[in-house]
Amino acid sequence: MHSKEQISHDEYQKTSDWLMSHTKHRPIVAIICGSGLGMLADTLKCQDSFDYSDIPGFPQSTVQGHAGRLVFGELKGKSCVCMQGRFHMYEGHSLLKTTFPIRVFKLMGVETLIVTNAAGSLADGLRPGDIMIIKDHINFPGLVGLNPLCGPNDEKFGPRFPAMSGCYDKGLRSLVMELAKQMGVSSLVQEGVYAMVGGPNFETIAEAKLLHRLGVDAVGMSTAPEVVVATHCGLRVFGLSLITNKVRQQSQILIVNNHNSYFSALFHKSVTNKECSNLRNG
Ligand SMILES: O=P(O)(O)O[C@@H]1C[C@H](O)[C@@H](CO)O1
Numbered sequence: 001m002h003s004k005e006q007i008s009h010d011e012y013q014k015t016s017d018w019l020m021s022h023t024k025h026r027p028i029v030a031i032i033c034g035s036g037l038g039m040l041a042d043t044l045k046c047q048d049s050f051d052y053s054d055i056p057g058f059p060q061s062t063v064q065g066h067a068g069r070l071v072f073g074e075l076k077g078k079s080c081v082c083m084q085g086r087f088h089m090y091e092g093h094s095l096l097k098t099t100f101p102i103r104v105f106k107l108m109g110v111e112t113l114i115v116t117n118a119a120g121s122l123a124d125g126l127r128p129g130d131i132m133i134i135k136d137h138i139n140f141p142g143l144v145g146l147n148p149l150c151g152p153n154d155e156k157f158g159p160r161f162p163a164m165s166g167c168y169d170k171g172l173r174s175l176v177m178e179l180a181k182q183m184g185v186s187s188l189v190q191e192g193v194y195a196m197v198g199g200p201n202f203e204t205i206a207e208a209k210l211l212h213r214l215g216v217d218a219v220g221m222s223t224a225p226e227v228v229v230a231t232h233c234g235l236r237v238f239g240l241s242l243i244t245n246k247v248r249q250q251s252q253i254l255i256v257n258n259h260n261s262y263f264s265a266l267f268h269k270s271v272t273n274k275e276c277s278n279l280r281n282g
């Protein structure tokens with residue numbers, strides 16, 4: 001844990017000011033694209049994009065499938081900013097660094113955060129290619145003190161002891177369920193509980209059984225710290241997991257040798273609802 005690390009309000013402000021002076025967009029929605037989901041940003045109109053390496057103060061993404069680019073643009077007439085690539089604890093980033101963009105977005109005037117991720121399923125009804133709307137999370141690193149809010153509290157962002165119950169906005173969740181019905185894809189979409197583990201290794205069989213018994217529907221290695229920081233500073237949060245695999249609860253070997261194309265293929269299947277049986281392992 002990097003308990004001595006601090007990022008001052010001025011540092012977040014500096015990055016926010018730099019971005020605001022380099023784009024005409026004034027986003028009210030921020031979207032974090034999980035593994036294999038970076039193409040969401042390609043749907044934005046009138047784009048301004050910046051490599052993370054060019055943005056003062058921004059961490060660098062090191063994961064395959066995470067482009068490391070911030071894209072501003074319009075989605076259905078709304079000004080948005082999209083992270084093509086996020087920062088994970090397992091990359092060696094401190095939790096303050098992994099969540100750095102969230103406070104920058106807040107200072108830029110963002111009101112709603114949409115988080116997405118790739119996750120493994122523990123629920124019988126959640127199959128690869130399905131989408132899980134996150135209704136709640138279990139933040140395993142947070143439960144043992146690996147929390148970006150540890151250290152001095154910056155009251156300008158939020159209170160010392162923020163509530164996390166209801167951190168995934170109920171209104172947005174209902175809206176998306178309704179939209180899924182209207183689009184005829186409701187059989188692919190359901191609500192569930194996401195658990196964040198530290199990674200980077202996938203679960204042992206015993207760990208998978210434990211998570212299942214605890215009521216976890218999907219497990220991944222991101223998202224919870226971002227949601228904690230977003231909720232602390234008053235952002236409205238919506239989250240979804242793209243289910244990429246079933247988490248093994250009994251002995252069987254699964255070999256995934258192309259992380260990126262695996263996620264992209266599953267995303268494509270989710271969107272098109274085409275059969276992709278060679279990728280199903282559950
Ligand atoms: O950024 P996300 O959470 O989508 O990254 C995925 C899930 C795990 O963090 C990691 C390994 O699958 O990639």
Ligand SMILES: Nc1nc2[nH]cnc2c(=O)[nH]1
Nearest residue numbers: 118119120219220221247
């Ligand atoms: N921890 C974890 N993260 C994932 N991300 C995608 N699939 C998985 C999984 O099975 N376990």
